[in-house]
Amino acid sequence: MANVSFNNIRKSLLFSCLLGFLALPVLAQNADWREKTDPRLWQWAQQPDSAVEFLIILKNRADVTSARQLRTKAEKGQFVYETLSRFAEKDQRDLRDLLQNESALHHSFWIINAIRAKGTSILLEKVAKMPEAGRLALNPIWHLSLPVQDSATVPSPDRYALP
Numbered sequence: 639m640a641n642v643s644f645n646n647i648r649k650s651l652l653f654s655c656l657l658g659f660l661a662l663p664v665l666a667q668n669a670d671w672r673e674k675t676d677p678r679l680w681q682w683a684q685q686p687d688s689a690v691e692f693l694i695i696l697k698n699r700a701d702v703t704s705a706r707q708l709r710t711k712a713e714k715g716q717f718v719y720e721t722l723s724r725f726a727e728k729d730q731r732d733l734r735d736l737l738q739n740e741s742a743l744h745h746s747f748w749i750i751n752a753i754r755a756k757g758t759s760i761l762l763e764k765v766a767k768m769p770e771a772g773r774l775a776l777n778p779i780w781h782l783s784l785p786v787q788d789s790a791t792v793p794s795p796d797r798y799a800l801p
């Protein structure tokens with residue numbers, strides 16, 4: 639009877655180890671999602687009722703090195719354009735589907751294999767947990783001020799009037 643109990647324990651232990659081994663990649667993927675996210679982005683996303691604009695830079699890059707073998711600049715340009723756009727279309731598909739399903743505003747950039755999106759911390763976490771997401775960065779918004787014009791340098795409207 640003690641033998642049967644020992645065998646059951648051993649089988650349970652073996653099954654638990656096997657299950658843990660199989661679950662390890664999923665746990666590791668979900669554990670490092672914060673490492674993919676810019677801390678400033680995460681801080682902005684934690685503000686109540688905030689939707690923050692961010693960039694999703696995907697892990698994979700298209701290989702365009704064979705463009706060197708082409709002869710003309712036009713051929714090289716066409717090859718690079720087609721390769722990068724096809725690659726981004728395929729590589730970004732799951733992320734774009736997620737953003738579409740979440741009704742999140744987004745725009746794809748094929749040339750760098752990235753997506754600009756706007757969403758909450760919940761969306762950030764979902765995106766960061768996806769295996770194709772390489773890093774999530776805050777999308778800076780620059781506000782440029784117009785140059786100040788001195789009234790002495792601005793011509794009066796009647797200066798250009800016809801006589």
